[in-house]
Amino acid sequence: NMVVWQDRRAESVTNRLQDKSEIFEQKTGLVLDPYFSAPKQAWIRENVTKQGVVTTSDSWLLHQLTGEFVTDVSTASRSLVTDLDTGEWDRELLSHFDLQDEKLPKILNSDEIAGVTRHFGGIMPVGGLIVDQQAALLAEKCLEVGEAKCTFGTGAFLLANTGKRAVRSSAKLAASFAWRTELETAYCFDGQVYTAASAVRWLKQMGFINAASELDIKAASHHDGIYSVPAFAGLAAPRWRPDVKASFSGITLSSEPSHFILAVLQGIAAQVAELVDLVESDMGSALKTLRVDGGLTQSAVLMQSVADLTQRTIEIYPSQHATPLGAAALARVASKSGGWIKDSVIEWAPSHVFEPKWRSEQAQEFRTAWATAADSAL
Structure with a gap:
């Protein structure tokens, strides 16, 4: 058990x-x-x-x-x-x-x-x-201060390397050890979206899709005014409200299953965009790119939504197994009885890159409306 x-x-x-x-x-x-x-x-x-x-x-x-x-x-x-x-x-x-x-x-x-x-x-x-999310941070070679990744699994987890010394977040992000070896220590900030793939599983249970592979086929091309706060297990940073329930707003008689699918994906992306803002505020610098991994990176609709709402370039890690590859890099360091982590991480190139298609004004308009929906869910 x-x-x-x-x-x-x-x-x-x-x-x-x-x-x-x-x-x-x-x-x-x-x-x-x-x-x-x-x-x-x-x-x-x-x-x-x-x-x-x-x-x-x-x-x-x-x-x-x-x-x-x-x-x-x-x-x-x-x-x-x-x-x-x-x-x-x-x-x-x-x-x-x-x-x-x-x-x-x-x-x-x-x-x-x-x-x-x-x-x-x-x-x-x-x-x-090494713990799982930090292992993915390592595998994606986020070894310098300000480099960040987001893993899309059961939940979505955005981690940013904060350097060699422990710092606390003023935006209620979690601060943790990223890793500590004989030669080097790294810390990180961590923001969580509690339900990502688990929200997709809910869409399947409700009959909107038969499998996650249908997300891009069945999602609407426009949200049609429907906003989703997919807080099926509450909301984490910056609200930390485990009691909040999931919600949909803007539903009309013309709303279709495809709109609900898109709304859930955009609701996940909107939470990731909030976390990017919090990380940048805490660190005092902008993230130029966001590296991503996990099963849901196979959804182009979700990845494009993340690019649009964060207004950042999104680089897809070429393997769905970033966590074990990060652990393997540390195993190499351990087996050699010391050494620098950068020499043990496998070089990689993104399998796909998503650039923002929305104008910054369009992204801000959506995020303002979504934030209103989230405040209502509180």
Whole structure:
């Protein structure tokens, strides 16, 4: 049994700690929200079991492979109980969740060997430890300050490299370790769209499409005044409202299924555009391009909407497997007992590039109308 990241049951835990929210933000760089792992761990202890060890899936898998109980600093920094400056567990924050007596994994650098496994024949070292979105950031070679990517999976996650020192976001983005190796450390800002492919799955369940491959075929060419706030699991930055429900506005008797499909895709793109604005505001510089990966990058309608609403060039990563390729790059560093990350990341060229087709005035008009719809959903 596993509690996934979209599960909101730990809201009961975070609600009672709201008076401590500023402490969490300053120490961890994260917003106090059930999205992260420590509230889920506390909820399991309160409502499910006091037995055994409750941990994240990476630690469980590494234990099955090697017998060790470890995690890496990028994964730990997504917990709400790790100090962003030191990369160590914070005893005060653990006590707020009543987790101070829990057995916790040892935090390793991303290029450390976690242990050895015999599961694949012979003795094999296990290394290349990094949380999934940061792995994609690495694979897409966002190695310099201000370089950013967005992964379109179950949700959509925009990450931007913020450099060697920890900084906190003034726009309520999440701040985390991107990676830490023997030779280098990188931090990142992270903005989330909670439902992307999961919103497409809803379109399928409702009978608007039979499969995601039909999105571009069945989407309308114009939204016809329909705006969607696809907040099927709430809204993240900058609103952080897990209680918000999805909504459609502007529906008339002439509205067709194709308009709903386009509205959902444009609603996802509008949230990504908001995140781009927040990143640029925090960093004080504009993103010239946005690199993207994930299954939904196969939808040209969605990618064009992202280009139009962000008014940025969109570069499609040529593989749907950016996350494992990022981990593989770190495994190379680990296997060589050190080295620079840039020498281990595979060179790549975009499989497709989308340039904005909308005028900036048209994009702003749409985004203003969408923001009004989002405010109404609140």
